[in-house]
Amino acid sequence: MAEEFLRIDKLVKTFGGNAVVKGVDLSFQRGEFVTLLGPSGCGKTTILRMIAGFERPTSGTISVEGKDITSLAPNQRKIGMVFQAYALFPNMNVGDNIAFGLKIASMPREQREARVEEMLKLIGLAGYGKRFPFELSGGQQQRVALARALAPSPKMLLLDEPLSALDAKIRVSLREQIREIQRELGITTVFVTHDQEEALSISDRIVVLNAGNIEQVGQPFEIYNKPTTRFVATFVGTLNTLNATVADAGAKTVRIGETTATIPALPTSAKAGETVALTMRPEAVALANGVDRDIMLEGKVAEVAFLGSVIRLKVDLGGNLVSVDTFNDQRTPPPAHGTSVRVGIAASDVLVLSA
Amino acid sequence: MIGRRFWAWVVFGLGAAYFLLPLLATFIFSMQMRRDRLTFDAYLSVFSDERFQSTFSYSLVCAVCAIIVGVAIVLPAAYFVRLRLQWLRPVMEFITLLPLIVPPIILVFGHIKLFNSSSILPLTNSTLGTDVLIVCGYVTLALPYMYRAIDTGLRTIDVQTLTEAATILGADPIRTMVQVIFPNIFVAVLSGAFLTFAIVIGEFVLASLLNRPAFGVYMQNVGANRAYEPSALAIISFALTWGAMGVIQLLDRFAPKTARQA
Ligand SMILES: Nc1ncnc2c1ncn2[C@@H]1O[C@H](COP(=O)(O)OP(=O)(O)OP(=O)(O)O)[C@@H](O)[C@H]1O
Ligand SMILES: [Mg+2]
Secondary structure, three states: OOOEEEEEEEEEEEEOOEEEEEEEEEEEEOOOEEEEEOOOOOOHHHHHHHHHOOOOOOEEEEEEOOEEOOOOOHHHOOEEEEOOOOOOOOOOOHHHHHHHHHHHOOOOHHHHHHHHHHHHHHOOOOOOOOOOHHHOOHHHHHHHHHHHHHOOOOOEEEEEOOOOOOOHHHHHHHHHHHHHHHHHHOOEEEEEEOOHHHHHHHOOEEEEEEOOEEEEEEOHHHHHHOOOOHHHHHHOOOOEEEEEEEEEOOOOEEEEOOEEEEOOOOOOOOOOOOEEEEEEOHHHEEEOOOOOOOEEEEEEEEEEEEOOOEEEEEEEEOOEEEEEEEEOEOOEOOOOOOOEEEEEEOHHHOEEEOO | OOHHHHHHHHHHHHHHHHHHHHHHHHHHHHOOOOOOOOOOHHHHHHHHOHHHHHHHHHHHHHHHHHHHHHHHHHHHHHHHHHHOOHHHHHHHHHHHHHHHHOOHHHHHHHHHHHHOOOOOOOHHHOHHHHHHHHHHHHHHHHHHHHHHHHHHHHHOOOHHHHHHHHHHOOOOHHHHHHHHHHHHOHHHHHHHHHHHHHHHHHOOHHHHHOOOOOHHHHHHHHHHHOOOHHHHHHHHHHHHHHHHHHHHHHHHHHOOOOOOOO
16 A cells, blocks of 8 residues: 555745744655644644645645645645534534535435435444534534544545543544544544554554654654654653663663663764663563563662553662553562662663763 | 622612613503593504504615625624634724714715715615615614624634634535524624614614605604604514514524534
């Protein structure tokens, strides 16, 4: 499926001299589910609105299937969009909301009614056609908004934080449903969120944005495990930082307190005596009861959070507070607050970020 | 403790009396056409007056025209200002307030001067031309109320997101306005329409100076020449006003919950 569908070239948007999107290049495959992820104000919505045609790029081009659509009016683009605030038409019932785009496309009545039924079934709300939006829960309204966007068979689906107004449980089930429907229809989808867990769980690829620039593009697995910039490493997931001193850059050895360790990821440009930040995910650090890892360190338990299947400990390693994730085990209760523990880290899991 | 509740009722009672007593007095007076008992003779006299019917229908038609023209001008203007030209809002507010500042007498003299028989567009030459002129005048007089009613209606809905949702589904601006925006502010438009109606029905200056047979002119005429009928007329206009208000309330209750936001 290596067929390019949507292409964005050197996209720039400034609002009153203030650059919000600073030269973004992106390429989307047909049928791909891509998430734009980034902190508030980084320009995610602005990029999405330029794809939809609601904002005109200051410079750069957007093309779909090789055709430049940069200056095409939004009502000519055949794009489906779902908004954070649902934006259902309050004066129309659910069926009429879904049929709105079909009427504009002048689909004959019988076909239209069949299509509305089909969409209602797709979103699991068969029989709700006669209800009004205000009679539905938030999650139901957002599903209707999805059906309304998909009914006219758009070329592409855009979603701007569609789940952020819902409570946690519904958020998770609805995102799974969105992904399932997207797979079933094979529709190219751009999803905007600032929630990294949401992005990791549903995307084919994630575009991490910061202050109007792309930081990294990759599959969730890559983004999480091989962040290429400090921003990505800290924004996506929890990251532990351990300060260490370079002992010998050529041999890739560092000193962490009294312990000497070999770190394969240490750049050769590092100088002996320099302080570097070793980083690793909480799950890369293990409590050392029985396990033998490359780097073994002594510490004191500073905090214990029982999260259900996972237990997250904060261990004080000579001034560095490090999160450690272990799976719950019915037979062994977690170590108590203040006890001394040994933790082990696999050297290959350690990343070195320039300070 | 008798307390706040008691005094609240006292204040309410005083206020109600202030408004209702004159109305009651007018009503009783209007029934005293016969010396010995209370009758509705003054009302019969008004209703059977052929000029009442003709002037009332004339003003009614004018009001309907003024409402249609007013909505057709104000709705798109207020909508686009809210949607795209937020910075223009203060200017709009000011322009729509002008009819309250400029007295109708000046407005109508301006009209007559601009459109008299020796002007480029001699509207006052024909009856139809004068009718067009008077409707335009009414639209102007009602502008402050119509604009505020519609603008308030637009504030209760998320104009931008609804517009974008309709647009991305392929709707053009006219369709969006007619099928999405208008139905959701229908009650607000109605209250603007009602205010226009109230203004047109009672309006005197324009009709009198343009010499059209409007209801306001008739009322003034009756008031100057009769004793009991003016009071009957006053009660009739009150009933009309309150009736219209009641209808708006009803519509508001039974209309689909349009203005309710998610
Ligand atoms: N119409 C506009 N006029 C002026 N500035 C704007 C406009 N739209 C967006 N901005 C600015 O552009 C920046 C990026 O906005 P954008 O809405 O794209 O951020 P976002 O990444 O979607 O953030 P969030 O997660 O909060 O939705 C913000 O600083 C915002 O203030
Ligand atoms: Mg946003």
